[in-house]
Structure formats: C-alpha cells, structure tokens
Amino acid sequence: MINKLINIFKKVNEDQNPWKDERSENVYAVAALFNTPNEIIHAAEKVSGDGYKDFDVNTPYPVHGMDDAMKLKPTRLGWFSFALGLTGTLTALSMIFYMNGIDYNNIIGGKPFFNFPPSIPVTFALTILFTGLTTAGVLIALFSKLPWLNNPLLDSDYSKATSQDKYGIYIKSSDPKFNQSEVENLFKSLGSSAVSLIYDSKVNEKKIKTPIFEAGFIKILIGVAIATSAITYITLNWLIFQPPFDWMVLQPKVLPQEKSKIFADGFGMREPVAGTVARGYMPYEYKGMPDSVVKLLSNPLPVNEKTLLTGQKRYDTYCSPCHGNYGKGDSRLRGQFPNPPSLLTDKLINWTDGNIYHVITNGQNVMSSYAKQISRDDRWAIVHYIRALQRSQNAKDSDLN
Amino acid sequence: MELQNKKEISGKVTTIGFILLGVGAILIAASFMVNKERAFFDYLIMYMFIISIALGSLALVALEYLVGANWSTPFRRISEFLSSMIPLLILLVIPVILGMHDLYHWTHQEAVETDPILKGKEPYLNNQFFFIRLGIYFVVWFLFFIAFIKNSKNQDKDGNVIYTKRNTTLSTVFAPVFMITLTFCAVDLMMSLEPHWYSTIYGVYYFAGTIVAAFASLTLISVLLKQNGYLDPRIGNDHFYSMGTMMFGFNIFWAYIAFSQLVLQWYADIPEETFWYMMRWEGSWKYVSLGLLFFHFVLPFLILLPRSVKTNLNRLKVMSIWLLVAHYLDLYWLIMPTYTHKAGLHGPVFGWNEIGFPLVIIGLFMIIFRRKSTKNNLMPVKDPKLEAGLNFHL
Numbered sequence: 053m054i055n056k057l058i059n060i061f062k063k064v065n066e067d068q069n070p071w072k073d074e075r076s077e078n079v080y081a082v083a084a085l086f087n088t089p090n091e092i093i094h095a096a097e098k099v100s101g102d103g104y105k106d107f108d109v110n111t112p113y114p115v116h117g118m119d120d121a122m123k124l125k126p127t128r129l130g131w132f133s134f135a136l137g138l139t140g141t142l143t144a145l146s147m148i149f150y151m152n153g154i155d156y157n158n159i160i161g162g163k164p165f166f167n168f169p170p171s172i173p174v175t176f177a178l179t180i181l182f183t184g185l186t187t188a189g190v191l192i193a194l195f196s197k198l199p200w201l202n203n204p205l206l207d208s209d210y211s212k213a214t215s216q217d218k219y220g221i222y223i224k225s226s227d228p229k230f231n232q233s234e235v236e237n238l239f240k241s242l243g244s245s246a247v248s249l250i251y252d253s254k255v256n257e258k259k260i261k262t263p264i265f266e267a268g269f270i271k272i273l274i275g276v277a278i279a280t281s282a283i284t285y286i287t288l289n290w291l292i293f294q295p296p297f298d299w300m301v302l303q304p305k306v307l308p309q310e311k312s313k314i315f316a317d318g319f320g321m322r323e324p325v326a327g328t329v330a331r332g333y334m335p336y337e338y339k340g341m342p343d344s345v346v347k348l349l350s351n352p353l354p355v356n357e358k359t360l361l362t363g364q365k366r367y368d369t370y371c372s373p374c375h376g377n378y379g380k381g382d383s384r385l386r387g388q389f390p391n392p393p394s395l396l397t398d399k400l401i402n403w404t405d406g407n408i409y410h411v412i413t414n415g416q417n418v419m420s421s422y423a424k425q426i427s428r429d430d431r432w433a434i435v436h437y438i439r440a441l442q443r444s445q446n447a448k449d450s451d452l453n
Numbered sequence: 454m455e456l457q458n459k460k461e462i463s464g465k466v467t468t469i470g471f472i473l474l475g476v477g478a479i480l481i482a483a484s485f486m487v488n489k490e491r492a493f494f495d496y497l498i499m500y501m502f503i504i505s506i507a508l509g510s511l512a513l514v515a516l517e518y519l520v521g522a523n524w525s526t527p528f529r530r531i532s533e534f535l536s537s538m539i540p541l542l543i544l545l546v547i548p549v550i551l552g553m554h555d556l557y558h559w560t561h562q563e564a565v566e567t568d569p570i571l572k573g574k575e576p577y578l579n580n581q582f583f584f585i586r587l588g589i590y591f592v593v594w595f596l597f598f599i600a601f602i603k604n605s606k607n608q609d610k611d612g613n614v615i616y617t618k619r620n621t622t623l624s625t626v627f628a629p630v631f632m633i634t635l636t637f638c639a640v641d642l643m644m645s646l647e648p649h650w651y652s653t654i655y656g657v658y659y660f661a662g663t664i665v666a667a668f669a670s671l672t673l674i675s676v677l678l679k680q681n682g683y684l685d686p687r688i689g690n691d692h693f694y695s696m697g698t699m700m701f702g703f704n705i706f707w708a709y710i711a712f713s714q715l716v717l718q719w720y721a722d723i724p725e726e727t728f729w730y731m732m733r734w735e736g737s738w739k740y741v742s743l744g745l746l747f748f749h750f751v752l753p754f755l756i757l758l759p760r761s762v763k764t765n766l767n768r769l770k771v772m773s774i775w776l777l778v779a780h781y782l783d784l785y786w787l788i789m790p791t792y793t794h795k796a797g798l799h800g801p802v803f804g805w806n807e808i809g810f811p812l813v814i815i816g817l818f819m820i821i822f823r824r825k826s827t828k829n830n831l832m833p834v835k836d837p838k839l840e841a842g843l844n845f846h847l
Contacts (some may be wrong), residue, residue, distance in 0.1 A: 116846045126760070134758065161722060169719045172712060 509667025
C-alpha cells in the first residue's frame with residue numbers, strides 16, 4: 053500500500069516536474085573527486101593555502117581536521133543558540149510568573165502562587181525547545197541558505213559520488229581568484245580521480261509555483277487524517293480503559309458521593325468532627341433567623357476605594373447575571389428564571405446592611421445561598437457596592453453641585 | 454614517536470605534601486581538642502571527599518574500559534594514582550567509628566528505644582550491621598582496585614591485549630557494584646546523620662558530585678602536568694576539551710539530580726521530609742544553600758559553556774579547582790547542618806577549626822601521587838589503545 057502511495061506521488065512528479073534539470077552555459081564551479089580522506093585534507097589545505105575563499109568540501113562523513121584544513125573560522129551558531137536559549141528561559145519564567153502569579157491565581161496544595169521549584173521543569177523544557185528549534189532554523193536559513201532547491205550541485209555526478217564513497221571539493225566561479233583552467237590543473241596536480249564542470253541551473257526558483265494541492269497529495273492527506281482520527285478515537289474510547297492503561301484510573305480511594313465500607317454508616321463523605329471549625333471559616337450564626345434579628349448586624353468594612361472595587365468585582369461576577377449590571381433587575385438570563393426584583397427600590401434602600409447581607413448569605417425565595425462562593429468580607433463589600441449603585445442610579449440634579 | 458614519560462616529577466611535591474599534611478594534622482588535632490563534636494563532623498566531610506576522589510577515579514578507569522574510550526587512555530594512570538587512596542580508606546575510617554556516638558543519632562540506644570521510627574529502622578541502622586556493611590564496601594573496593602591496577606601494570610611489561618580484555622570484563626562487574634556500594638555508603642555515612650529523613654535519590658546525588666570531583670581532579674592534574682612538560686606533546690586541545698565537556702556535563706547532571714530531590718519534597722510538603730531542607734534554610738544557612746546553587750551550578754555552567762574556556766589550559770585549571778571546592782562545599786552543606794542544629798546555632802560555622810581538613814586532603818593526594826608516579830610509568834606505555842588516544846582528534 054505504501055508503495056502504491058509513493059507511486060502516485062512519483063507519477064505526478066514525473067509528469068509535471070517544474071525542476072527539470074536544464075543547465076545554462078555558465079560554469080558554476082569546478083569540482084574534483086578524491087579517493088581517501090587524507091587526499092581531501094591535503095587538497096583542502098592546498099586550496100585554502102592558495103588563497104581561494106569561495107570553495108567547499110563534500111564528504112560522505114565528517115572528516116577529522118577538516119576545519120583546520122579549510123581554515124574555517126569558529127562558527128557563530130553557538131551565540132545564536134545561547135541567545136535563543138536565554139530567550140526561552142526568560143519567556144518561560146515570565147509566562148509562568150504572569151499566568152500563575154498575576155492573571156490566574158490558583159491555590160495548589162497551599163503553595164505560593166508563583167514559586168521557582170515548580171517553574172523549573174517548564175523553564176527547562178522551553179529553553180531546550182527554543183534552543184533546538186531555533187538553532188535548526190538559524191542553521192538552515194542563515195548558514196545553509198535554504199530554501200534553495202535548485203542548487204547546481206544537485207543531480208550532478210559529483211554529488212552522487214560524494215554521497216557514496218568519494219571525497220569531493222569544488223571551487224565556485226564567483227571566487228575572485230577563479231580561473232577555470234588554473235583550477236582544473238590545480239586539482240589534477242593534487243591527484244584527483246575526476247575533475248568535472250558544474251553548470252548553473254536554468255530554473256528560476258522565484259517564477260515556479262510549487263503545486264501543493266495535487267490529487268495524489270490530497271489523497272495522502274485524507275488518508276492520514278482518517279487514520280489519525282481513527283487511532284485517536286480508539287485510544288480515547290477504548291484503549292485507555294484496558295489494562296494496564298487504566299491503572300491510573302482504578303485507585304482505591306473514595307470519590308465524592310460514593311459508598312464506603314470503612315465507616316459504619318456507609319457514607320464515603322464525612323461530617324466535620326463535632327465542635328470543630330475549618331481554618332479560615334466562620335460559621336454564620338443567624339441561619340434561617342427572621343429579619344428583625346439580622347437587621348442589627350452592621351457592616352464591618354470601611355467605605356473606601358479598595359472595598360468598593362472588590363465589591364464591584366464580586367457583584368459583577370456573582371450578582372449581575374440575575375440582578376443586572378446596575379441592579380435594575382434586568383437579568384441576562386432571558387427568561388430561564390423569573391426576573392429578580394430590582395435592588396434600587398425604596399424597600400431595598402430602606403433595608404439595613406445586615407438585611408442585605410443576610411439575603412446573600414442565606415438566600416431568599418429562588419435565590420440560593422452564596423456563602424460557599426463568596427467570602428464573608430467580600431459579601432460585606434458587595435453590600436457597600438449595592439449602596440453605591442442605589443445612590444448613583446437615583447442621582448438628583450443637586451448632586452452635580 | 455618516542456614516548457616522553459621518563460621525566461620524574463619533582464621531589465618538591467612530596468615535600469610540600471608533607472608540610473601540608475603536617476600543618477593540617479596539627480590544626481586537626483587542635484580542632485579535636487577544642488571542640489571534639491564539631492571536629493568529627495569536619496572529619497566526616499573530609500572522609501567523604503577522599504572517597505569521592507579515590508572511588509570516583511577508579512570509576513573513571515573502569516568507565517574507560519567499559520566504553521572502550523581511546524582519548525582518555527594517556528590520562529588513565531592519573532586516575533589510577535588517585536585511586537591508590539582506596540587502601541588508606543580503611544585506616545582513615547577509624548576516627549569516624551570513634552566519633553560515631555557524636556555523629557549518628559541512631560547510635561544512642563536510649564533514643565532508639567523511645568522513638569518508634571528509629572525502632573523500626575533498627576534492623577538496618579545498628580552498630581553491628583553498620584560495621585559489616587562498611588567492611589563489605591572496603592573489601593569490594595579494595596579487591597577491584599587491586600585487580601584493575603595489577604592488570605594495567607602488567608600490561609606495561611609486554612603489552613598483551615589479554616589485560617585490556619580482563620579489565621573490560623572486570624569493569625562490567627564493577628559498574629553495578631560501584632553504584633550499589635557508593636549509594637549505600639552515602640546512605641550509611643551521610644544520610645543516616647538524620648535518621649528520620651530519607652531520600653531515595655540520595656545515592657545518585659552523591660554519585661553525581663563524586664564524578665564531577667573525579668573529573669575535576671583528573672583535569673587539574675593533567676593540566677598541571679601538561680604545563681610543566683610531563684605529558685606527550687601530542688596531547689592537545691581536543692583532549693582537554695573532552696575533559697572540560699565531561700566535567701561540564703556531569704555538573705549539569707548534579708544540578709538535575711539535586712533539583713529532582715528538592716522539587717519532589719517541595720511538592721509533597723510533608724513535615725518528615727521538609728525539615729531536612731528547613732535545616733538548610735534557617736538563619737544564614739539560607740545563603741549557603743543559595744550559594745551552593747550558584748557556585749556549584751549556575752556560574753560554572755555559564756563559564757564552561759563556551760568552547761574557548763574548555764580549550765584554554767589556564768581557564769580549565771581555574772574551573773577544575775572551582776568545581777573541587779564546590780564539591781567540598783556540597784559535602785559541607787550535606788553534613789554540617791546536623792551539627793549546627795544540634796549545637797543550637799542557626800547558621801553555618803566556619804573558622805580555623807575547618808582549615809586543617811582540606812590541607813590534609815591536598816597533602817595526602819600530593820604524597821601518594823608523587824610516590825606512585827615515581828614507581829610507575831606516567832602513561833600506560835604498552836596499552837594497545839594508547840597510540841589512538843594520543844592521536845585523538847575531535
């Protein structure tokens with residue numbers, strides 16, 4: 053089947069190959085082949101010693117000492133890698149700092165929002181990723197000058213030989229010292245087994261539109277898409293429930309709402325021990341009590357910018373979906389629930405702070421208790437904000453003075 | 454080419470070695486008289502450092518045979534001479550045994566009786582079994598040391614390949630034995646200082662530091678010999694570059710292991726684990742801990758990163774001394790907090806009491822190295838891999 057796919061691909065390429073190997077009359081380079089690594093080292097030394105600059109060596113494998121023979125300067129690639137790696141480190145740290153420390157605080161195991169130990173693995177990974185990918189990119193783009201698909205060396209006997217068992221060297225015609233016959237004589241005097249001319253390619257890369265959406269390619273693409281989807285579907289729906297992949301799921305712990313064999317009453321979820329209170333939790337003593345008692349509660353928070361901003365934030369999150377952004381009772385729920393009363397009526401304005409707090413904490417009619425979602429201080433802050441809404445929505449002309 | 458290994462290392466080395474040893478011994482004696490307990494802890498640091506160099510060097514010898522490396526063959530004798538400290542380890546352990554009551558909390562019988570955790574660990578942490586284990590380590594190390602050195606020395610006479618083959622077989626056995634004994638040795642001698650605490654990665658942590666120290670000492674001595682003209686002229690930048698790379702690589706490995714230990718205990722945040730780190734974070738210990746991070750990893754990482762540092766002998770010399778000091782600091786950081794915590798001090802102690810111990814280490818290694826180098830060839834002259842090693846190019 054794979055052969056069939058490859059054949060589809062090949063056929064298309066042969067029929068309409070825009071890269072047909074046509075050569076011009078211009079000499080691109082003079083190339084020579086040698087039989088042993090020692091000969092190529094000697095040739096490279098001689099060529100660089102004669103003052104040629106625009107030449108290169110092709111060998112089937114890295115040859116020791118070639119850098120010195122060619123008089124190559126140490127590569128600058130390392131500096132690119134270092135700079136990009138450092139960028140990766142800083143990107144990861146600032147990303148984690150912003151996400152976990154500022155934008156989306158999540159309490160995990162009572163740890164600080166941002167801390168170094170858990171950030172290191174991600175930083176490490178991102179440093180490697182940046183270094184690896186961008187080094188490859190820099191290598192390809194800056195040093196190998198790719199994409200350059202019609203390099204005249206391609207499809208020449210010289211390249212076929214150097215990718216098998218020969219050691220090749222070529223001097224480009226762009227070299228200031230280049231003289232065709234001199235170079236040929238130089239290579240022959242060095243004992244080359246084959247000296248050849250390489251002509252410029254006629255293909256103008258910029259004018260060619262590379263066909264992407266060919267029939268064969270589309271077929272392969274669709275095949276890959278179907279195979280990937282099928283594998284994903286089978287993995288997620290069947291494979292992960294088979295042993296041993298389900299070992300992570302099957303744990304001998306009690307999940308919420310489950311039965312338990314350990315406790316006599318059979319409940320997995322436990323009540324707190326009698327007479328104890330969880331840390332940071334203050335029980336509400338006025339649960340279910342009539343308004344007349346609750347009225348006496350007074351708001352412990354001062355009215356200032358910070359309190360009002362907290363109140364606004366919590367109000368917008370928890371209250372505004374039903375009561376509306378300005379407390380007018382214009383819910384955004386579009387009839388899924390009965391519209392709640394306005395918070396700006398005289399009845400509400402005359403309520404005490406304690407009364408409003410009690411409704412938020414205890415719930416009323418359809419509205420349920422919000423004690424679980426909103427902390428005690430934030431509930432009092434909301435009360436302040438509701439007062440501010442009542443005042444601003446009933447503004448009088450005299451306020452302008 | 455004629456091998457240049459006829460030149461003898463100057464006798465001054467032994468003289469300086471004995472002076473350092475003498476001065477160090479006097480300081481150590483004074484230290485023991487002034488504050489016995491503190492001196493025992495300092496002695497343990499010194500002892501673990503000597504194990505690091507001696508056993509780490511033997512591991513490098515075995516590693517060369519195991520992977521069939523050529524490039525390090527001209528330097529193998531240096532590692533062999535350094536590992537000649539192994540027979541002395543048996544003598545040097547005596548003060549540790551004498552100071553066991555001061556060093557190890559688990560030797561206090563009355564404390565073990567009332568402590569359920571120590572009681573549970575008693576089948577492992579008791580005097581008899583402790584001595585048996587130490588005995589096993591010394592015997593195993595000593596036998597492997599003798600076998601390796603004997604084969605290597607015999608090869609100098611006739612250059613028979615059979616010796617290389619024997620040592621290669623030996624090293625396949627030594628590799629797991631070395632890892633296991635080193636792990637248990639680190640657990641017994643250092644981790645049991647805090648018998649309530651445990652970390653399953655502790656042995657690897659000590660191993661990482663050991664290999665860094667072994668490579669650093671090999672590099673230091675090779676550079677010194679090269680600069681004074683004792684080494685073959687064919688040994689050049691590519692060899693030293695390789696040593697620098699190994700040092701650099703294993704230093705990163707050390708940081709990786711150290712971080713792995715920290716991050717798991719930080720995440721789990723269980724009091725019976727975190728107290729070990731809290732001891733190293735209280736008072737001015739905090740600065741030692743942060744200093745270790747920068748001095749052992751961050752700065753050497755950045756400095757050793759460029760190729761130009763690894764091919765420059767003077768810079769390489771500085772960095773190898775640096776990493777040896779860093780390993781000493783690492784051991785200090787592992788061992789000393791137990792003493793300061795017991796003594797009720799909330800910070801590290803460092804004074805003249807500590808100075809004698811490093812001097813003794815340097816002195817001992819100088820004397821042993823010079824002694825061995827006069828008796829043996831500085832290079833394995835008939836090793837079949839030597840020629841390839843000398844002509845090694847990257």
